[in-house]
Amino acid sequence: MxxxxxxxxxxxxxxxxxxxxxxxxxxxxxxxxxxxxxxxxxxxxxxxxxxxxxxxxxxxxxxxxxxxxxxxxxxxxxxxxxxxxxxxxxxxxxxxxxxxxxxxxxxxxxxxxxxxxxxxxxxxxxxxxxxxxxxxxxxxxxxxxxxxxxxxxxxxxxxxxxxxxxxxxxxxxxxxxxxxxxxxxxxxxxxxxxxDKPQGGSVLAQVFCVEAFGLMRQKSFLIFILCATLISVPLAMYYAYASPYVGAAGIENVSGTLAIGQMSELVFMFSMPWLYRRFGVKPLLLVGMAAWALRYALFAIGDGGSGLWAIYLGVALHGVCYDFFFVAGAIYVGTIATPKGVNAQAQGMLTLFTYGVGMLLGSQIGAMIYAQLPATPTIADWQGMWIYPAVAAAAIALLFQFTFRDDRRKETLA
The missing domain is CATH 1.20.1250.20 (MFS general substrate transporter like domains)
Incomplete structure (x- = not known):
């Protein structure tokens, strides 16, 4: 052994x-x-x-x-x-x-x-x-x-x-x-x-999550993957540009300030299974997407003076932004994929679309927006930049609200 x-x-x-x-x-x-x-x-x-x-x-x-x-x-x-x-x-x-x-x-x-x-x-x-x-x-x-x-x-x-x-x-x-x-x-x-030992089928089929793509025949799952990919676009802008923005606000301990976000993530992480069972997937995912919109709106008004609170609050929202969407989303994928025996592939597919496709697009779109800023952006320049992901996240949240239906939860409650 x-x-x-x-x-x-x-x-x-x-x-x-x-x-x-x-x-x-x-x-x-x-x-x-x-x-x-x-x-x-x-x-x-x-x-x-x-x-x-x-x-x-x-x-x-x-x-x-x-x-x-x-x-x-x-x-x-x-x-x-x-x-x-x-x-x-x-x-x-x-x-x-x-x-x-x-x-x-x-x-x-x-x-x-x-x-x-x-x-x-x-x-x-x-x-x-x-x-x-x-x-x-x-x-x-x-x-x-x-x-x-x-x-x-x-x-x-x-x-x-x-x-x-x-x-x-x-x-x-x-x-x-x-x-x-x-x-x-x-x-x-x-x-x-x-x-890991091969589980049957070609290696390429397993690597490219071929069986997991069949889950997209379910409309609710397709909408979830679509919205997960889209919300990862503004997410990429946070990872890339939060630190220079916080620095421009005059905060010296930039790394320590951004660590507040991970502290809040830790708080919500352990409550996620209970919240998922209590409320179901849609409310949690919707709260997560709305939190992204709120975070960027706070960044759009935050500055190094009287608006400093907005920066700290926006950073602290990371626990809601991340756990309510990505952790809850992983749990949702597991409930859909595990009965079909493709959980590993489905989780890999989710990672591919979010951290792969979505964040790649977000990094490039963010770069195009950043290119319109001066070489040394002021806090006012940064505030204008954050309006774009705020509007995008709000639009994605609305799309999810009006198109996603958790049929699995309805069947469970019936």
């Missing part, structure tokens, strides 16, 4: 296993949170703000490319923990090199190397989940507790970067590099869960 793996009894889960997996999640998301939160501010500071949209397009592209490579080759032949070792060690080297390219002359090369790094990093998010879930066996109810340490790691990264005064410094990549190499070494000690 593989180390750390096997049928987990109903009596208890080994406390040391939980601690090991919690450390895994903490470092996994610390790496990402250390550089992603204030990358836009860093790029604007070094004079390559015009490339922010392209840089934030690399994550969505990597989500697609990395998943294809992992699904077609590596995950079937290499144990997940060894993939974690390889990807994080090599990724740590690339992270260390990235700051040397953060100049106006080398900005284009920086974006391409960032893509190379993200192709290595993005598959490790799924690998970390796989290792944790397989290690727990039937006791998957322990997973939310362990996954919460990922959010805590993201928060810790933001607070440390902000406390150290590195929010606008290229050194954020060196902080991430140290933890990436540490996680690569630590991954040698992770439970040796086995690689």
């Amino acid at each position: 593989a180390e750390g793996v096997g049928p987990v009894t109903d009596r208890s889960v080994d406390g040391s296993l939980t601690a090991r997996l919690s450390a895994l999640m903490f470092m996994q998301f610390f790496i990402w949170g250390a550089w992603q939160v204030t990358l836009g501010l860093v790029m604007q500071t070094v004079g390559i703000g015009n490339l922010i949209g392209n840089a934030f397009s690399m994550g969505p592209i990597a989500s697609i490319v990395g998943s294809l490579l992992l699904g077609m080759v590596a995950v079937r032949y290499v144990a997940p923990r060894m993939l974690m070792v390889i990807l994080h060690l090599v990724g740590g080297v690339l992270l260390y090199l990235l700051p040397t390219l953060l100049t106006p002359e080398k900005g284009g090369t920086f974006v391409w190397l960032l893509l190379g790094y993200m192709i290595l990093y993005m598959p490790t998010v799924g690998l970390a989940n796989t290792i944790a879930l397989k290690s727990f066996g039937d006791r998957t109810d322990n997973f939310p507790f362990v996954r919460a340490f990922g959010t805590i790691g993201w928060i810790a990264a933001g607070l440390i970067i902000g406390w150290a005064g590195l929010s606008a410094s290229p050194k954020i990549f060196w902080v991430a590099a140290v933890v990436s190499i540490a996680l690569g070494v630590y991954s040698f000690t992770l439970p040796a869960v086995e690689a």
Whole structure:
């Protein structure tokens, strides 16, 4: 039997296993949170703000490319923990090199190397989940507790970067590099869960989620996927441009301020299963989309003076924005797909459309809007920019309200 793996009894889960997996999640998301939160501010500071949209397009592209490579080759032949070792060690080297390219002359090369790094990093998010879930066996109810340490790691990264005064410094990549190499070494000690075995059908059919696409024959599911993709467009603008906006408002600890969003995410995360059972999917998704519209409206009136409260409130809404839509959406997909035996494919398809297609479009559209701003935007310039995603999110929420029907919930209540 593989180390750390096997049928987990109903009596208890080994406390040391939980601690090991919690450390895994903490470092996994610390790496990402250390550089992603204030990358836009860093790029604007070094004079390559015009490339922010392209840089934030690399994550969505990597989500697609990395998943294809992992699904077609590596995950079937290499144990997940060894993939974690390889990807994080090599990724740590690339992270260390990235700051040397953060100049106006080398900005284009920086974006391409960032893509190379993200192709290595993005598959490790799924690998970390796989290792944790397989290690727990039937006791998957322990997973939310362990996954919460990922959010805590993201928060810790933001607070440390902000406390150290590195929010606008290229050194954020060196902080991430140290933890990436540490996680690569630590991954040698992770439970040796086995690689996935082919489940029948062609590899390409499974990688491209062919069976899951059949779920779109249900009108409600099709509308959900459409709206999930659309709402990811304005979402991308938050990830790319929130940090330079907060910096323009005169807030010095940009990274620490944006970490408030992840703190609120942590609060709502554990209540989501109960809220889903109590209210159903439509109210939660609608609240999530409306929260995005409200957040951007707050950013459109926020400034460094009397409107500072609007910025803090807009950041704090992240828990509602993210959990009420993306966490509730993942639960909804599971309820639709699990009875048909295609849950893994359906979740992959949701990720493809949201973090892939939606955020790629959002990064590029955001770049076009940002290009209309001055080289050094004032807070008034930023306020005008946030009107566009506010209107878009409100329109998507209205589209969802008038077209989506949760027939599954009606059948349950009947």
